Amino acid sequence: MLCQLCNNDTRVLESRTNAQNTSIRRRRECITCKFRFSTVEEIEILDLTVIKRAGKEELYSREKLLEGIKRSLVKREYSSEMFKKLTNDIERDIQVSAKNNRISSSDIGEIVMKHLKNFDTVSYVRFASVYRDFKDPDDFAKEVKKLEN
Numbered sequence: 001m002l003c004q005l006c007n008n009d010t011r012v013l014e015s016r017t018n019a020q021n022t023s024i025r026r027r028r029e030c031i032t033c034k035f036r037f038s039t040v041e042e043i044e045i046l047d048l049t050v051i052k053r054a055g056k057e058e059l060y061s062r063e064k065l066l067e068g069i070k071r072s073l074v075k076r077e078y079s080s081e082m083f084k085k086l087t088n089d090i091e092r093d094i095q096v097s098a099k100n101n102r103i104s105s106s107d108i109g110e111i112v113m114k115h116l117k118n119f120d121t122v123s124y125v126r127f128a129s130v131y132r133d134f135k136d137p138d139d140f141a142k143e144v145k146k147l148e149n
Contacts, residue, residue, distance in 0.1 A: 003030035004037060022088045048094070051104045060103075065090070069112065072127040076120050090115050121147055 001010050013036070014027040023042040029035070048060035066087060073083070093111045097103055109131045116124040128134070128143050 001028060001039065003033060003035055005035045006030060006033045008032040018084075020085055020088060043091075047101050048098055049102045050108065051102060053105060060094075062091070065108070065112070068127070068130075069116070072116060072123040073120065076123055078120070086115060086119050117147070
């Protein structure tokens, strides 16, 4: 990897994996100017096709997934580490559930809901309200009732 300041080669001083072994943090130093910086390597889902409800196909978007999860977690308490673990677990299940690098958007929605249900029930209900297209307060009440049972 090249130095951000002088564009010369760097060397790795230290490498550490996170607690879930899903990423590696590397401490680097430029051989020439001695500038130090950190990099993080994470697993990336590549070449996954999502089949939408109407049959349209699109490439998997991690950003789109994270946006939807973050929206459901607005004003809820969680750490960045908890969020990272949640999203890594969700993406792992998406990857495992995909057949021939294809997965339906409904399968992704169910995977997200399964994880949110265990992570934060309020966020689960928020996500479910969009995913299942709740029309009135009774839909919310039914979902909460399911959680209580």
